[in-house]
Amino acid sequence: MADRAQPVISPVSGRPGLGAAAMVAVLILGPLLAVFLRAEAGAGLVRADWAAIRFTVWQAVLSAVISVVLAVPVARALARRRFAGRSVLITLLGAPFILPVIVAVLGLLAVFGRNGWISQGLGLMGLPPVQVYGLHGVVLAHVFFNLPLATRLILQGWQDIPAEHFRLAAQLGAGSRVIWRLIERPMLARVVPGALAVIFAICLTSFAVALTLGGGPRATTIELAIYQAFTFDFDLGRAALLSVVQIALTLGAALIALRVASGDGLGAGLDRPVQRWDAAGRGARILDSTLIVAAGLFLLLPMLAIVAEGVPGLLRLPASVGRAALVSLGVALGSTAVMLLVALPMALAIAAGRGSVELAGLLGLAVSPLVIGTGLFLIVNPIADPFALALPVTAGVNAVMGLPFALRILVPAAREVLSVQGRLALSLNMRGLTFLRLVILPRMRPQIGFAAGLVAALSMGDLGVIALFAETDVATLPLQIYRLMGAYQMQAASGAGLLLLALSVGLFWVLDRGGRWHVAA
Amino acid sequence: MKYLTFAAGVFCATGLAAQTPELTVYTYDSFVSEWGPGPQIEKAFEAECGCDLKFVSAGDGASLLARLKLEGARSDADVVLGLDTNLMASAEDSGLFTPSEVDVEYDLPVAWESDTFVPYDWGYFAFIHNKGVTPPQDFLELAKSDMKILIQDPRSSTPGLGLLMWVKAAYGEDAAQVWADLADNIVTVTKGWSEAYGLFLDGEADMVLSYTTSPAYHIIAEDDDTKEAAAFDEGHYMQVEVAAKLAASDQPELAEQFLQFMVTDAFQSVIPTTNWMYPSVIPGDGLPEGFEGLVEPRKSLLLPPAEVQAARDEALNEWLTALSQ
Numbered sequence: 027m028a029d030r031a032q033p034v035i036s037p038v039s040g041r042p043g044l045g046a047a048a049m050v051a052v053l054i055l056g057p058l059l060a061v062f063l064r065a066e067a068g069a070g071l072v073r074a075d076w077a078a079i080r081f082t083v084w085q086a087v088l089s090a091v092i093s094v095v096l097a098v099p100v101a102r103a104l105a106r107r108r109f110a111g112r113s114v115l116i117t118l119l120g121a122p123f124i125l126p127v128i129v130a131v132l133g134l135l136a137v138f139g140r141n142g143w144i145s146q147g148l149g150l151m152g153l154p155p156v157q158v159y160g161l162h163g164v165v166l167a168h169v170f171f172n173l174p175l176a177t178r179l180i181l182q183g184w185q186d187i188p189a190e191h192f193r194l195a196a197q198l199g200a201g202s203r204v205i206w207r208l209i210e211r212p213m214l215a216r217v218v219p220g221a222l223a224v225i226f227a228i229c230l231t232s233f234a235v236a237l238t239l240g241g242g243p244r245a246t247t248i249e250l251a252i253y254q255a256f257t258f259d260f261d262l263g264r265a266a267l268l269s270v271v272q273i274a275l276t277l278g279a280a281l282i283a284l285r286v287a288s289g290d291g292l293g294a295g296l297d298r299p300v301q302r303w304d305a306a307g308r309g310a311r312i313l314d315s316t317l318i319v320a321a322g323l324f325l326l327l328p329m330l331a332i333v334a335e336g337v338p339g340l341l342r343l344p345a346s347v348g349r350a351a352l353v354s355l356g357v358a359l360g361s362t363a364v365m366l367l368v369a370l371p372m373a374l375a376i377a378a379g380r381g382s383v384e385l386a387g388l389l390g391l392a393v394s395p396l397v398i399g400t401g402l403f404l405i406v407n408p409i410a411d412p413f414a415l416a417l418p419v420t421a422g423v424n425a426v427m428g429l430p431f432a433l434r435i436l437v438p439a440a441r442e443v444l445s446v447q448g449r450l451a452l453s454l455n456m457r458g459l460t461f462l463r464l465v466i467l468p469r470m471r472p473q474i475g476f477a478a479g480l481v482a483a484l485s486m487g488d489l490g491v492i493a494l495f496a497e498t499d500v501a502t503l504p505l506q507i508y509r510l511m512g513a514y515q516m517q518a519a520s521g522a523g524l525l526l527l528a529l530s531v532g533l534f535w536v537l538d539r540g541g542r543w544h545v546a547a
Numbered sequence: 548m549k550y551l552t553f554a555a556g557v558f559c560a561t562g563l564a565a566q567t568p569e570l571t572v573y574t575y576d577s578f579v580s581e582w583g584p585g586p587q588i589e590k591a592f593e594a595e596c597g598c599d600l601k602f603v604s605a606g607d608g609a610s611l612l613a614r615l616k617l618e619g620a621r622s623d624a625d626v627v628l629g630l631d632t633n634l635m636a637s638a639e640d641s642g643l644f645t646p647s648e649v650d651v652e653y654d655l656p657v658a659w660e661s662d663t664f665v666p667y668d669w670g671y672f673a674f675i676h677n678k679g680v681t682p683p684q685d686f687l688e689l690a691k692s693d694m695k696i697l698i699q700d701p702r703s704s705t706p707g708l709g710l711l712m713w714v715k716a717a718y719g720e721d722a723a724q725v726w727a728d729l730a731d732n733i734v735t736v737t738k739g740w741s742e743a744y745g746l747f748l749d750g751e752a753d754m755v756l757s758y759t760t761s762p763a764y765h766i767i768a769e770d771d772d773t774k775e776a777a778a779f780d781e782g783h784y785m786q787v788e789v790a791a792k793l794a795a796s797d798q799p800e801l802a803e804q805f806l807q808f809m810v811t812d813a814f815q816s817v818i819p820t821t822n823w824m825y826p827s828v829i830p831g832d833g834l835p836e837g838f839e840g841l842v843e844p845r846k847s848l849l850l851p852p853a854e855v856q857a858a859r860d861e862a863l864n865e866w867l868t869a870l871s872q
Contacts, residue, residue, distance in 0.1 A: 036583050064617070065551060070614055074867065076755070076869075086612065128741070130740065132745055132746070134752060135746060135749065136749060139750070139751050140695070140734065140750075141749060141751050142751035155628070159734060159735045188588040227761050233738065234737070234738040234739075235743065237700060237735075237736060237737065237738055238735055238736075238737050238738065238742055238746075239735070241733075241735045241736070242730075242733060242735060242870045242871070243700070243736060243866070243870050243871050244735045244870070244871045250700070250703065250738075253702070253703055254644070254703070256613060257609040257612075257613045257703070258609060258702050258703075259608075260612075260613055260637075262614055302748075344581065400617070402787070403617065404617065406622070407617075407618065408621070413603065484854070497703050505576075505830065508741060509576060509577065509580040509581075509582070509743075510582075511582055511742075511745060512576065512577035512740070512741050512760075513577060513580065513582035513583065513742035514744070514764045514765075514768070514823070516745050517749050519745075523613070540761065
C-alpha cells in the first residue's frame with residue numbers, strides 16, 4: 027500500500043507502538059530463550075516431528091483457505107442485507123470462535139458425529155452415519171471455529187467502504203458485477219491476506235481439536251509434538267525447537283500476507299448508513315438469504331447442541347463454578363485492558379508505516395502456550411512464587427495472545443483515520459494525546475469495541491497457562507469445566523460450558539455494542 | 548502507631564508460621580478438585596499433624612514429573628503424589644526422591660518392591676460399554692468385530708499409555724499386528740480421558756478405554772447401573788498410583804508422617820468414592836457398596852518399572868506406525 031512506501035506523516039508518534047511491540051517480543055521470546063537455556067543437548071527434531079510439521083501446515087492451509095473462501099460470500103450477504111435480528115445473529119455467529127475447545131468439540135460432534143443429529147437423521151432414512159473423523163473432520167472443525175472470525179474481519183472491510191461509494195455507483199448505474207470489480211474486489215485484496223494469515227496461524231497451534239477430529243496419530247500437530255517432547259520425553263530442547271518452527275511458519279505466512287495485501291485506502295465518507303441499490307434484485311436476495319441461513323445453521327446448530335446439553339446441568343452447578351466464573355470475568359477484563367493499552371499504540375505505529383510492529387503482534391499466536399508457560403515459570407520461579415502470580419500471568423498471556431486479532435481489527439481503521447484526518451490535524455497543529463482523544467478514539471470506537479469484545483471473550487474461554495500454574499482454590503471457568511469432566515461430572519460440565527458460552531457471548535456483545543453505540547452500521 | 552501495629556502484625560505472622568510447619572504436596576489436578584480426595588484428606592491430616600498441608604496441582608501425572616525435574620533441588624515440594632508405575636523408573640533415575648520407612652501389607656494384586664514409592668491406590672484399565680452390548684472376550688475378538696472404540700493418546704494421557712503397555716504386556720512381539728488389526732475399530736484418539744469419556748457418553752462409540760472401577764461411579768453417584776466393564780481374557784493391565792518423598796524436602800519428618808498417614812484408614816477410606824480407584828490397603832470397614840459387583844480380571848498384567856522405558860518407546864513406535872497407515 028502507498029503509505030508503506032512513503033511513511034505517513036502522522037500526528038502521533040510511532041514510538042509508543044514500537045515500545046509496546048518490543049515489550050511483547052520480549053514477553054514471548056524471553057520465555058522461549060529460557061526454555062532453550064535450560065535444555066540439555068538433545069537429539070534435535072526426529073522423523074515423526076517432520077511428519078507433524080507437514081500435517082500441521084497442510085491442515086492449516088486448507089482450513090484457512092476454506093474458511094476465508096466461505097466467509098467472503100457470507101460477509102457480502104451480511105453486508106448487503108438489513109433484517110431484524112441481524113446484529114444479534116452476527117454476534118451469535120462469532121460464538122464458536124470463543125468457546126473452550128473441549129466444549130466446542132462436544133457441540134460439534136453432537137451435530138456431525140457418528141451419533142450426531144445428522145447421522146441420526148441419515149439413520150432414519152436407512153443411511154450410514156457421517157464419517158467425520160479424518161483430515162476433513164479437522165478442517166470442518168477449524169472452519170467451524172474460524173469462519174466466524176473470517177466473516178467478521180471481511181464484513182468489517184465491507185463496512186469500512188463509505189456509503190457514498192455505493193451511492194455513486196448506483197447513480198452511475200453500476201450493477202453488482204461492476205461494483206464487485208471496482209469497489210469490493212480491491213477491498214478484499216486488502217483484507218483477505220491478513221485474514222488468511224491469522225487463521226493459518228491459529229490452526230498451526232491446534233492440538234486437541236486436530237487430534238480428536240483427525241481420528242488418530244495421523245493428525246499429529248506440532249503442538250502435540252511439543253507436548254510430547256515436554257511431558258513424555260522431557261526433552262526441552264526439542265520442545266523449544268518445535269516452538270521456533272511454529273514461530274517461523276507464522277511469521278513467514280504473515281510476511282507473505284503483508285506483501286500480497288495491496289490497494290489504496292478506501293477514501294472518506296460521511297458515515298451514512300450503507301444502502302445497496304445493486305442488490306435489490308430477486309436473485310441477489312435469494313442468494314444472500316440462502317448463504318446467511320446456511321452459515322447460520324452450520325455455526326448455530328452445534329451451539330444449540332451445547333445449550334440443549336447444558337440446560338439440565340445448570341441446576342447441578344456447584345458454588346465453585348460461580349466463583350470460577352467471577353475469576354474468569356476478572357481475568358478477561360484485565361487482559362482486555364492490557365491488550366488495549368498495547369494494541370492501540372501498536373496499531374497507530376503500523377498505520378504510520380512501521381510494518382515490523384505487526385510481526386511482533388503476530389508472535390502471540392505463534393508461540394505454544396505450553397512453551398511460554400514453561401519459560402515464564404523458569405523465569406519467575408527463582409524470584410517469586412509462580413502460583414501467587416497465576417492470575418496476572420494468565421491475564422497478561424491472554425492479552426498477548428489476543429493481540430493479533432485486535433491488530434487485524436484496529437490497523438485498517440487506524441490507517442483510514444490517519445490518511446483522512448492526519449493532514450488536517452497536523453495543519454491544526456493537533457498532535458499526540460489531543461489527536462488521540464479528539465479524533466482517534468471517537469473515530470475508531472467501533473473497532474476498539476469489537477477488538478475489546480473479542481479479546482475479552484477469547485480470554486474467558488481460554489484454558490491458557492492457568493493449567494500450568496493453578497493453585498487449588500483459584501480456578502478459571504474453563505479449568506473448572508475440565509475438573510468437572512475429570513470427576514465424571516459430565517452433566518455439570520455441560521452446564522458450566524453453557525454458562526461460559528453465555529458469559530463470553532454476553533461480554534462480547536456488551537463491549538462490541540458499546541463501541542457501536544449511536545452508530546448505525 | 549500504625550507502624551507499630553504493622554510491625555507487630557508481621558512479627559506475629561512470622562511467629563505463627565514458625566509454629567505451624569507447612570507440608571507442600573505436588574499432585575495432579577483432579578486429586579485436589581473439590582470432587583477429588585484432596586479436601587477431605589487435607590482436613591484429616593491437618594487434624595493429626597498440627598501442620599498446614601498445602602496441595603499444589605500441576606496438570607496430570609506426566610506433567611507432575613516434568614515440573615519437578617524443571618524445579619530440581621529448588622522445588623518447594625516435600626512430597627509428590629500421583630506418579631504411576633509407568634513413570635516410576637524415570638522418576639527413580641532423576642535422583643529427586645528418597646526412600647520412606649512405610650512398611651505395610653498392601654492389598655495389591657502384585658508384590659510391591661519399591662521402598663521409595665508408596666502406592667496409595669490402583670486400578671485396572673478396561674473398556675467400558677453400555678449394558679446390553681455384548682463385549683468381545685479379548686483384543687483379537689475386538690479387532691475382528693465391527694465394534695467401535697474410543698482411546699486416548701499415549702503421548703498425552705495416562706490411560707492411553709496404559710493401553711499401550713496392556714497390549715505390549717499381553718502380546719509382546721505381536722503387539723504391532725494387534726494394533727494394525729484394531730485400527731479400523733478406533734473411532735478416534737483423544738488428548739485426555741475426559742474427552743474420550745464425554746464422547747462415549749454422547750454415544751460416539753460402543754466402548755471407551757477407562758478403568759474397571761468406572762461403573763462404580765455411575766452406580767454410587769448417579770444410581771445408574773447401565774455401564775459395565777468388559778473382562779478381557781488376556782488379563783488387564785494395572786495402574787498403581789504412588790507417592791514419594793523428595794530428597795530436597797525441608798520437612799523430611801513431616802513428609803514421612805504424611806506417607807505413613809497415606810496407608811491408614813483415614814486416607815484409604817476416602818479414595819474409592821473420590822478418586823474412583825481401589826485403595827492400596829483396604830480400610831477396616833471394607834470397600835463401599837457398589838464396588839462388589841465390579842469385574843475382577845482373571846489375570847493382572849504389569850511390566851516391571853525397569854522394563855517400562857524400553858517397552859514404552861518400542862510400543863509407541865508400533866502404535867504410531869500401525870495407526871498412521
